[in-house]
Amino acid sequence: MTLVQIWKENPEQIRAKRVDQIIGFAGDGKLGDNNSAPSEFRDFLARVPGELIAKYANDCLESAFKDSGLALQDIVNEIATRLGFTVEPGRYRGTKADIGHDGIWTAPNNHAIVAEVKTTDAYRLPIETVATYRRRLIKAGRITEDHSSILIIVGREDTGELEAQIRGSRYAWDVRLISIDAFLRLMKIRQDLDSPSVEERIRAVLIPREYTRVDEIIDLVFSTTEDILDEVPDELGEENEVESAPGAKESKDREKPVSFNLACVERIxxxxxxxxxxxxxxxxxxxDSGLKITCAVSKEYKNAGGLGYWFAFHQHQLETLSEAPSAYACFGCGSPERIAILPFNFIKSQLEGMNQTTREDGRMYWHVQIHKEGERWIMHRRKGFDWPDITSMMLVNNERAT
Incomplete structure (x- = not known):
């Protein structure tokens, strides 16, 4: 039984294990360039939630077990994947014939980062060695000089010695430095939000820049705030209300967003x-299948016609679903016990009749409004468009309607 199969059948057993114990379940139980364990371990890391990634990183730093540095290398590469990089893992141990990088991370804009992972900065890191890796990759045509840089990921936040070493070298404009803790925080920001612009700015922070002007950092902070505000609707004026709907939803001030996505996703x-x-x-x-879903949630809004629920469905979410072999737009209506599971082709066909909001920065989303009228679940749209009955697409309590 593979490590992934164990995770699927008994996740609680795995959750209780340290990362070195987990590696023991993978392949031949040992990380090495010619072993079977790495592929199983990396496949496993791709499936676990972010909090376990953080736990495993801390295991590597606090336990200092044999090959903890190799495990940390895989964990850091997985974090990079979750930040939207395409990752080519490096060798655990370099040879004269192979370039000894820990990973090559390629961003969507084709900028390549040569990663170097260190559990500690207690010793002097040979910057020249890492720079040589980059030069060899450039010479081999695998990356370009103008669109590549180096990122050193260090296990501890106390990196003063290493920072001074980088600043004093001739590679200062090619190298960036980040601690594991900060890297994990970037992963959490990425996975707690839903914004391609935030993801892009996170990646940009990891590339060497001259920071006399701090606009880029301010943009990242501002973008994360804006994404959080998108979780709940703005106060709805007349132009956003459902036309001719009986007892249309009253305007509401912005309230604290509800959050039961994960419970909905488990049921879906x-x-x-x-x-x-x-x-x-x-x-x-x-x-395994490539299936993707979006899962937004809403509190209940009472009106004369029954209960109503409001969701934002963004353009980038539509694009993400369109790229998957199968996809659903899902909406948690008040609780995990009531979920609309709408096939991609259906939700796409209904967008024309939905209200839209376009923000000042150009981001656009559709207003998805679902009402419960008696025993029927209805998707409301603008005047002149039909209001489809989606009762058969609802997962209510423990039963999927058919």
Whole structure:
């Protein structure tokens, strides 16, 4: 039985294990460039939630078990994947014939980062050695000089000695430095939000810049705030209300957003018979089948016609679902006990009749409004468009309507 199969059948057993114990279940139980364990271990890391990634990183730093540095290398590469990089893992131990990088991370804009992972900065890191890796990769045509840089990821926040070493070298404009703790925080920001612009700015922070002007950092902070505000609707004026709907929803001041996405996703996974891994606040995917879902949630809004629920469905979410072999837009209506599971082709066909909001920065989203009228679940749209009955697409209590 593979490590991933053990995780699927008994996740609680795995959750209780240290990372060195988990590696013992993978392949031949030992990390090495010619061993079977690394592929199973990396496949496993791709499926576990972010909090376990953080736990395993801390295991590597605090336990200092044999090959803890090798495990940390894989963990750091997994974090990079979750930040939107395409990752080519490096060798655990370099040879004269092979370039000894820990990973090459390629961003969507084709900038390549040569990663170097260190559990501690207690000794002097040979910057020239890492720079040589980059030069060899450039010479081999695998990266370019103008669109590549070096990132050193260090296990502790106390990196003063290493920072001074980098500043005093001729590679200061090619190298960036980050601690594991800060790197984990970037992963958490990425997975707690749902914004391609935030993801892009996170990646940009890891590339060497001259920071006399701090606009880029301010943009990242501002973007994360804006994404959080998108979780709940702005106060709805007349132009955003559902036309001709009986007892249309009253305007509401912005309130604290509800959060039961994960409980909904667990039920959706069981209903669709897939294992869903978190990719962002609302996007989840099954690594085996390629299926993807979005899962937004809403509190209840009472009106004369019954209960109503409001959701934002963003353009980038539509694009993400369109790239998957199968996909659903899912909406938790008041609790995990009431979930609309809408096939991608259906939700796409309904967007024309929905209200839209376009923000000042150009980001756009549709207003998805679902009402319960008696025993029927209805999707409301603008005047002149039909209001489809989605009762058959609802997962209510423990039953999927058919």
């Amino acid at each position: 996974g069981k209903s669709l018979h897939v294992e869903l891994t978190k990719q962002s606040r609302v996007i989840f995917g099954d690594l």
